[in-house]
Amino acid sequence: MKLDNIDKRILRALQRDGRIQNVQLAREAGLSPSPCLRRVRLLEEAGVIKRYVAVLDGAKVGAGLSLFARVWFKAQDADTTNHFTNAIRDMPEVVECHIMAGECDALLRIVTADLASYRRFHADQLTRIESVQSVKTEVPMETVKLTHALPL
Known part of the structure; x- marks a missing residue:
């Protein structure tokens, strides 16, 4: 679909x-x-x-900590990747999952209440996925920009 300037104004306002x-x-x-x-x-x-959603304040609903996890698989075949993606889809703490080209195999954004709850999630769920070889967690110190709006 070709978007004209009016469509873009509508979309900017709706975003x-x-x-x-x-x-x-x-x-x-x-x-x-x-x-x-x-x-x-x-x-x-x-x-x-695609849809309309409410954007929530994570801190006010018990999901105030956002972390990034780089994941390496035991192998790079389709079965390993599919096993991982199927497991991740059932984990509400994982709000973004990207299969990567580059150093790691997947990049996740995970939201939890605090570091203790992330540690439990990491130990009890994430690292127990059969296809996962290792996980490295990145803890952001400050969120400078977070938007859901696409540039039009």
């Missing part, structure tokens, strides 16, 4: 506030409400807008 009223969205996009709503529906149907 800022997914609950924006259609009248306000139309005003920001430079449209009247009916054509604006039609465009939003087309963007949804085309899969440009």
Whole structure:
């Protein structure tokens, strides 16, 4: 789908506030409400807008610690990778999982309440995945930027 400037204005506004009223969205996009709503529906149907979510404050819901784990597999074959990805999908603490090209095989972003809960997760779940050879954890000292908005 080719996005024009109006589509991009709509998407920028929705990335800022997914609950924006259609009248306000139309005003920001430079449209009247009916054509604006039609465009939003087309963007949804085309899969440009995948879903709407609430962004939570992790500290206020018991998931205030965000860590990064670099994971190395015992082998690099498809079965090993598939076994790992299937196991990770069932772990709610893992909020991002990327299979990597480079030094490590996977990069995870993990959220937990604190270091003690991460240690339990690491020992009881992550390192018990059969395909995992080793895990190196990176602890960020400060989050300078965290956004869900894509540049348009």
